[in-house]
Amino acid sequence: MFLSPQLQLPPRQRGFTLTEVLVSAAVLGVALVGLASLQTWSARMVGDAAAHSRAVQLAVDLTERIRANPAAAASYNATGSSAACNHLAASAANDLACWFAEVGAKLPGGEAAVSVTTARAVTITVKWTRAGAGGRETLTWNAQL
Numbered sequence: 001m002f003l004s005p006q007l008q009l010p011p012r013q014r015g016f017t018l019t020e021v022l023v024s025a026a027v028l029g030v031a032l033v034g035l036a037s038l039q040t041w042s043a044r045m046v047g048d049a050a051a052h053s054r055a056v057q058l059a060v061d062l063t064e065r066i067r068a069n070p071a072a073a074a075s076y077n078a079t080g081s082s083a084a085c086n087h088l089a090a091s092a093a094n095d096l097a098c099w100f101a102e103v104g105a106k107l108p109g110g111e112a113a114v115s116v117t118t119a120r121a122v123t124i125t126v127k128w129t130r131a132g133a134g135g136r137e138t139l140t141w142n143a144q145l
Helices: 016-070 070-076 092-106
Strands: 110-117 123-130 136-144
Touching: 016 070, 016 092, 016 110, 016 123, 070 092, 070 110, 070 123, 092 110
Parallel strands: none
Antiparallel strands: 110 123, 123 136
């Protein structure tokens, strides 16, 4: 049976319309922007975690230096140091000078304070500037000698 041209069905549509393509491109763009911001946030958090890990390592290092020199434990009380570090000298003042130099070199804006009590307890406070968002981070390390 043959239909007249006026009664024939339109051909099936194939492919995508321009509107569908624009909507999918917009959705893809939003997803990519979200991924980029997630990557930036992740990199900043990794930097903060690395700085925190270095601060813990520095605090443990000084605690072990104090334990290695128990007779001079009270000499380790200090807040910052401008003394020069001599890696060959063996004294509490030199240990502190070298340690404070490491804090300044290994942490951005690194500062520290050390307090040793007569009860042979040590408190080490290390501060540094956070990556990306700024602000200060503080680690307080308590140990018994």
